[in-house]
Amino acid sequence: MQITRATLLRGAAAALAGLAAPRIATAQPLERLPLTLNWKLQGLHGAFFLAVDRGFFRAEGLNPDIVAGDGSANVVNRLAGGAWQIGLGDIASLVRFNMQNPEKRVKAIYNQTPADLAVVALRGRGITRPEDLRGKLIGAPVGDTAYKMFPAFSAATGVPASALRWEHMAPNIREAMLMQGRVDAITANEGTALFNLKAAGVKVEDMVFLRYGDFGVNIVNIGMMANESFLREKPETVRRVIRAVHRGYAAAIAEPAAALDSLMRRDPLLNRAIEAERLMYSIERMVDQPDVREGGLGFYAEASVQRSIGVIAAAESLTATLAAGDMMDNAYLPPASERRLPAVGRV
Structure with a gap:
């Protein structure tokens, strides 16, 4: 997917000028904010820590306690239970929970990325199209x-789940099982599998x-929800939380190297290149999506x-x-x- 700099420069000067303007600091104590991420520290989570390091939360009178997550379903449960009030999660978990718990719903309030769901295989396994999955052993947490x-996916491709064999495992060994040939393919978010496999040496x-x-x-x-x-x-x-998080995202887009610096300070053992x-x-996925082009960063279109x-419920x-x-x-x-798009910087 090619994102042109001309597209992303649209409104950049105005957006960055607004983001750079400091807010008036308050002498009152900072409000503690428990905030849960969706997964262990990685990639775009650097935007949250960049927001901390640059004082975006402090400017809003907030002192965030940012913790790593262990899956979006657990994030929704954490929020519904009240131990955390705000966090980062996915829509599938949200739809399921809200349908089953209409009396204590959780709501999405800032859009980040579209889903990148995929079935992932390796070359030489005889899988290049959905029909090739029939009879194969698929690994899936x-x-x-x-x-x-x-x-x-079955409804769209005509390949029913019953035509496949399934092996369930913990998420942290999914890609390893694929590499070892213990399964023929896996289900995953593309961005997760891609970089986990790449970190393990797969081209x-x-x-x-x-x-x-x-x-x-x-x-x-x-x-955000x-x-x-x-x-x-x-x-x-x-609103103050979302302002700070949004400024972190915008700064991370404009200065990804700075977001990486903030991320690595929290976990120096991460592979910076990966x-x-x-x-x-x-x-790339965050800025190049129809909802963002329509309404700016963070925007959800009702139709989307x-x-x-409908897809999740079915x-x-x-x-x-x-x-x-x-x-x-x-x-x-x-x-x-x-919320206009800043130009994408370089790492």
Whole structure:
């Protein structure tokens, strides 16, 4: 996917000028903010720590306690339980939870990236198209979104899950099992499998991706979310959080090397080269999507959310009715003038 600098320069000067303007500091104590990420530290998480290092949270009167996550489904449960009020998760977990728990919903409030669901194989395994999956052994963690959305892939390709053999495992050994030949293919987010395999020495040209999106299965994916009680009781705090996070994202897009610096300070054992590629992959997907082109960074289009709800509900045989407004709210975003795309910098 090629992103032209001309496209991304649109509104850059105005956006960056607005982002650079310091807010008036308050003498009052900073408000502590527990904030949960979706997974272990990687790539675009650097935007959160860049926001900390540059004082974007402090300018909003906030002292964030940012913790790594262990999967989006657990993030939604954390938020609903009240131990954390705000965090980063995926829409599939959100749709499932909100349909099953209408009395304590969690809502998406800042869009990050579209889903990059895929079936991943290696060259030489005889898999180059969906039909080749028949009879093959597919590795899939039970909580993996690509696995849960496989019925949608089946409906789009005509390859039923029953025509495959399945092996379930912990997420942290999925790519290793593929490399060892213990499974023929895996379900995964492309960005996760791509860089995990690359870090393990697999060449990109030896990877095979059957992308759900190439077969018409397109859903929005990761974004900031919060429980409804927090949104109702502290709307201004939510706006301040999103302002700080947004400034972190915008700064990470414009200066990815700085975001990497902030990430590496939190976990020096990360492979900087791999995380640099993962960051740029995430940035590319974040800025080059229809919703962002329509409404700026962070924006959810109602039609995109409603379409995603339909795909997820059908894939998971969920029968409850859920409108886009039951699970997303753009009211906490900064003004559109501050959400224009900055030019993408270099790592």
